[in-house]
Amino acid sequence: MRIRLLPLATAAFCLPLFALAPAADARAGMGSSMGSRGSRTYAPPPRTSVTPSWTRPMDRSMTPRTPSYSSPAPESGFNRPAPMFGNSARPPFAMRHPFLTGLAGGFLGAGLFGMLSGHGFFSGFSGAGGGGGSFFGFIIQVLVVAFIINLIIKFWRKRSANNGSSSNTAGGSSFFGAAGGASPFSSQPQQAPSQEVTLTPDDYSAFQQLLVNIQAAWSAQDMMSLQRMATPEMVSYFNNQLSELTSRGARNIVSDVQFLRGDLSEAWREGTITYATVALQYSAIDVTTDSMGNVLDGSKTERQTITELWTFLRADGRGNWILSAIQQAG
Numbered sequence: 360m361r362i363r364l365l366p367l368a369t370a371a372f373c374l375p376l377f378a379l380a381p382a383a384d385a386r387a388g389m390g391s392s393m394g395s396r397g398s399r400t401y402a403p404p405p406r407t408s409v410t411p412s413w414t415r416p417m418d419r420s421m422t423p424r425t426p427s428y429s430s431p432a433p434e435s436g437f438n439r440p441a442p443m444f445g446n447s448a449r450p451p452f453a454m455r456h457p458f459l460t461g462l463a464g465g466f467l468g469a470g471l472f473g474m475l476s477g478h479g480f481f482s483g484f485s486g487a488g489g490g491g492g493s494f495f496g497f498i499i500q501v502l503v504v505a506f507i508i509n510l511i512i513k514f515w516r517k518r519s520a521n522n523g524s525s526s527n528t529a530g531g532s533s534f535f536g537a538a539g540g541a542s543p544f545s546s547q548p549q550q551a552p553s554q555e556v557t558l559t560p561d562d563y564s565a566f567q568q569l570l571v572n573i574q575a576a577w578s579a580q581d582m583m584s585l586q587r588m589a590t591p592e593m594v595s596y597f598n599n600q601l602s603e604l605t606s607r608g609a610r611n612i613v614s615d616v617q618f619l620r621g622d623l624s625e626a627w628r629e630g631t632i633t634y635a636t637v638a639l640q641y642s643a644i645d646v647t648t649d650s651m652g653n654v655l656d657g658s659k660t661e662r663q664t665i666t667e668l669w670t671f672l673r674a675d676g677r678g679n680w681i682l683s684a685i686q687q688a689g
Contacts, residue, residue, distance in 0.1 A: 366578060372446075384465070385604070385645060385647045385657065386574065386596065389417065390687060391687070393418055393420065393596050393685060394416060394590070394684025395670075395684055395686050396683065397422075397627075397629045398416060398553060399625075399627070403416070404668055405434050405624050405625050409621060409639070410622075410688040414686050415688075416686075417684075479547070502619050531538055531565060551634070553629045555626065555628075555630050558626050562680070566635070566637055566669070569671065569680060570618060570639055570641060570669070573588050574616050577611070580610075589681055590682065593683060593684070608650050609649055609650055610647065611647045612644075612646055613645050615662075617643065618640075621637045623635070623637050623638075632673075632674060633672060634672050634683070635670065635672075637668070638668050639666070639667055639669055641664075641665055642662045642664045644662060645659070645665075646658060666688045667686065668684075669682060669688040671688075
C-alpha cells in the first residue's frame with residue numbers, strides 16, 4: 360500500500376513546480392501574436408514561401424476592431440417594439456399617398472352609393488335594365504376611376520423622381536460625406552488609405568539586425584534598448600512578460616541567434632507611416648533557468664528553429680525601423 364501511494368505523493372508534490380514552469384515558447388513575445396499593423400491589424404498577412412500556411416490572428420492588440428456594416432446592433436437590454444411595417448422599412452402606399460387614397464375612396468364610395476340608390480354617374484342606364492343597368496354603370500365607374508387614379512399615380516411618381524434626382528445632384532453622392540469626408544458613424548468599416556511601397560536591401564538588413572538586437576535586449580531585460588527598437592505597445596507587452604518570468608523566479612535567455620531566411624509578406628504606407636510585414640525564420644539557443652541556473656525549459660546546447668512574422672514601421676523622414684507586431688506562423 361505504501362509503495363503504491365509513493366508515486367502519487369511524488370506527483371502531487373511536483374505538480375506545483377510544473378504549474379510554475381514557464382511556457383515552452385519563452386523568447387521575445389513568448390510565442391503569442393501581439394501588436395498592431397495599422398489598418399491591417401486583423402487582416403491575415405499574405406502567405407509567403409517561408410510561411411505557406413495560415414497565420415495566427417492577433418491575441419493582443421491596442422488597435423480597436425472596426426465593426427462591419429453587417430454586424431448586428433448591440434442589445435440595449437430594453438424591450439424593442441415590433442416594426443410597424445413588418446420586415447419592410449417602407450410604409451404602405453396608403454400612408455405614403457393619403458391624398459390619392461382618399462380620392463379613390465371618395466370615387467368608390469360615390470359609385471357604391473349610386474349603385475344602391477340608382478342615381479350614380481351612369482344612372483341613365485338604369486332605365487333600360489333596372490338593377491342590372493345600375494350594376495353595369497357601377498362597373499364602368501370603377502374602370503373610369505381606376506384609369507384616372509393610374510394617371511395621377513404616374514404623374515406623382517414622375518414628379519418625385521425628378522425631385523430626388525435634383526437633390527442628389529445638388530448634394531453630391533450619398534456614399535461620401537460633406538466635402539468628401541467619411542462620417543465616423545458610417546455603417547461601413549473605415550480604413551486608412553494605404554498604398555504599396557517597395558523596400559530596399561538596406562531595409563531587409565535592418566530587419567535582420569533588429570531580430571538579433573531585440574532578442575539580445577530581451578535576454579538582458581534591457582527595457583531602455585527595447586524602447587528604442589519597438590513601439591510603446593510592444594514594449595508594454597515585453598515588460599509584462601518579463602515581469603511574469605521574474606515573479607516565477609525564472610529568466611529566459613535567447614542566444615546565438617542565426618538568421619536562416621526571410622520573405623516579404625507585404626509593405627504599405629498609411630499617411631506618414633510605412634509598414635512592412637516580413638516572414639522570418641531563424642535558429643537560436645532558447646533556455647529558461649531559475650535563479651540558481653537550473654534549466655526549467657529548453658536546452659543550453661540544442662538549437663531551436665522558429666518561424667514568425669514580424670511587422671516593422673517607420674515614420675517618413677526618420678529612417679529607423681521599429682518593431683510593431685509579432686505573429687506566429689501556422
